[in-house]
Amino acid sequence: MSKTSYCAYLTGFISPEVKDTCSSSVECRSPPLIQFSQSSVPLHRNYILSTFCTEHNVQECLSHINQEVSSLGLPPVWTESSGSSEMNVMAVLNCMYDLIQLHHRGLRTLENMEVEQLKSSSNVDHLQRTSTQLKEQLELSKRGNTGLLERERQLHLKVKSLQNCLKNEKDEVQKLQNIIASRASQYNHEMKRKEREFTKLKERLNQLLVDKKEKKQAIDVLNNIGRADGKRSLWKTQKTEAKHEGEMYKTLLSDYDTRQREMLLENAELKKVLQQIKKEMVSILSLRKPIRKDDKHPDAGIQADSEDEEQVFDSSKESVGLFSVHAREKLTNSIRLQWRRLKSHVERLDSQASLAQMGENKTDDAISRETHEEEMDRLKLEIQPCKDFIQTQQQLLQQQLSSPCDEETTSLLSNCYMLQERERFREEWKTLEKQRNLFERERRNCTEAAIRLSHERKAFEDDRAVWLKHQFLNLSPFADLRKPQMSKSKSCFLISETESSASSAPEKLIKCRSDTTSPTPRCVPLTSASTADMHRTVCLVPEKRYVVFICTNHDMPVTNAALVVCYELFMLIFYFQINQTKWKD
């Protein structure tokens, strides 16, 4: 409801007499009232002035006024008794004055009354308004109340229904549980019954199948095979049973045994670790001992004592500690003690450090900061050239990218070529070096061969001397026959040998000359081989006796002189060969 219409309603409701005058608002209610009262008086007056007294009805008017005045309780203006028609002016005036006074009084009271009325009306208005407001409020609250009540009722209903539901559900659950339980028991029962039946059937089936004749179980083996372990099976007796039991317990025991051993090992390991920890703790604590003694700490002495004691204990324990309960306890206790000490020490250090930090915050910090700053400056300085370097590199790179064919790149390219060249030279150098090494080796081989040859020659010379001596001594025809034979055989073989070597030598020579650039070391081992052969012949290898016999059987007249000549020839060739090798070198 809008305010204006509401107000109109109110005015209409409360004061229907002013309804027509009042248009719409409460504020314009009092002015019409005032207007009304003010306008009524002058209208009345005009009417009296205009029509009341004329020349004709003075007498009537007089009497009328007289009556009126007397009715008002004033002294009469005109008395008939006096008999004169003229009015007593004084009396009239007095009367008028009284009337005016009366009128004034009346007006004043009217005004007062009007004010009073206004006041009271506004009061009434206000009260009415407040009352309506209150009534509205009351209405509203009443409505709210009923709404709330309704809701409460509904909620109550809901709760009730839910409770019902819950109860129902609970009942249902209970019922279902009961059903399940009963079914489960029934099921279990049934299952058991079925299982029993099943077993019975099985038994029966078994029986039937066993009894059945036509298709019996059978094993058909060609020949029995031996047991895997090669033993014969034993009869089942009490003894075997006991043996089985024994074996079972044996395996169990061995298992426990191994487990115990493992645990023992583990324990030992752990103890070792403990010992080590303890030792390290002791060492740490002993390190700080002198400092603390300087500090004159109260428990320093005690600690030292205990440590000494522990040290003694420690040395004696080592091996015992693993097994003795007391030792173990002592060890753990000591470790606990040490640990506590270490902890307190660390804590103290911590607190000291924090204190020191607090106390010497400035100086320490200043120093550190200075060093830090120095370091920073230094690093910055270092960074600067690095940055420059990077920049130049980047620049160069960009330049290269932007202008691929400028001078720098060409120089770079030439550098590259130079590098390549150098690389190639280096490789060549390397190959040359390798060749040189090869040559060196070959020369060494040759010299070695020469040395060996000279040795052999010397030996040969000696041999020859001996042989010549023998020859000289055996010049007489009556000498022993066997010796010439021997020498014959030797020389005979020698000839063939020398011939072959002689035939091969020139060949070799040619070969050597043909490739002078790379002298093959092949000839060296060849010569050495030939010398070895010679050596063999010189040493009179018995297998060559066969050749000797052939020679003698052919009865060739090989005289000593001829032999000597042959030998000389051989020697010549030999020298020639040596010279050749020397020349080659």
Add this chain to the structure above:
Amino acid sequence: MNFSEVFKQSNQLCKVSPDGKYLATCVQYRLVVRDVSTLQILQLYTCLDQISHMDWSSDSLFILCAMYKRGLVQVWSLEQPDWHCKIDEGSIGLVSSRWSPDGRHILNTTEFHLRVTVWSLCTKAVSYIKYPKACQKGIDFSRDGCYMALAERRDCKDYVSVFVCDDWHLLRHFETETQDLAGLEWSPNGCVLAVWDSCLEYKVLLYSLDGRLLSAYSAYEWSLGVKSVTWSPNSQFLAIGSYDEKVRILNHITWKKITQFEHPSSINNTKAVVYKEVEKRTAVGSDDLSLHITIGTALYNTRSKYEICPSPVQIPVVKPDPDRANPKIGVSSLAFSSDSRYLATKNDNMASVVWVWDMQKMSLVAVLEQTSAVRCFQWDPCRPRLALCTGNTTLYLWSPAGCVSVQVPTEGGFQVQSLNWHRSGDSLMLLGKEQLCLCYMDTDQEDNIREFTATK
């Protein structure tokens, strides 16, 4: 890496003898024995029907061929080719056949798990073990071949019987605290037997050899539980994979959980390396035409390689159907490396991913994200090296040094379905659908891998 030529096989029945010298393959009803080094056929045996199972005896002297449909087992000797043995289970049927550790007895499980028949090849004697339980893993032999643990079911209760394999003497027989026992496995040292309940209940029980209950472990209740259990080769860890996509590691001293490995769909671990397989279709270029000629089928071949993914990696996850039994979720495969240093796992709802965990740091080392679901993975028996295949023509290898993928260069697109390491770790047997191929590792494989990672 070199590859042999391709041989025929059926039912993926190919096994290298325990001594590593011979390779036995089944082709329909024929058994072919080859020399591993030369691949020359040494023996050829003909069975009575199509072979459904084949196994070597522990001493590599005999081969067992089972024909489940006919209820028959035939045994062949390598030393005496004319020696033969035929075991007929008759009308009682046969569902499983295996060697005893001594290689002189055959254990046949009859149909409906009526009983286990123990046949002796030494004496022709037959003995029966009644009430074997039909479950995931009901029989296990200890590593040293001394004992056999057998899950049994009597009067609706689970029992475990421990037999001495030497003379089948019943050593221990005890009831287990399980609702429905699903499997049992000896620790590699043969002293502890791990027994686990069916997936309805998370329960792992550890029994000593003498039948004492050492410990019981349960991680949670109500929801689906254990999916796979594996011992580490040094018997120190027991890894349990479960339906909640976690692997829990128990220690061998207190049998409490040391740690658990989760398989999150997003990997934020910066220390783990995530290798992602990327496939590239090869265009027939002139530069590698020669290679194509050798491969032959290169026109439609895809080349794959690994890429290293930076840290936050999202892994494709397949939501399992909640209405179906045996949901495809949880850790189904676990394998320790031979030195017990690494553990490889596979979570079923992230079937294309293999996770490798470091057992020293107890943390994730590597994640191999393949383009297709991983079929099979196996550790090198000598080195920490993992081989895996995803049913395509590529073989994948992981080692701490890195990861490689190798195309199998055979004609006709050899799809690797399964693989088996030779005991020396020098070669690898790759099994396709109807074929098999040997892959020879270079001895300087490590160097290759290093090179590979260096090029990265």
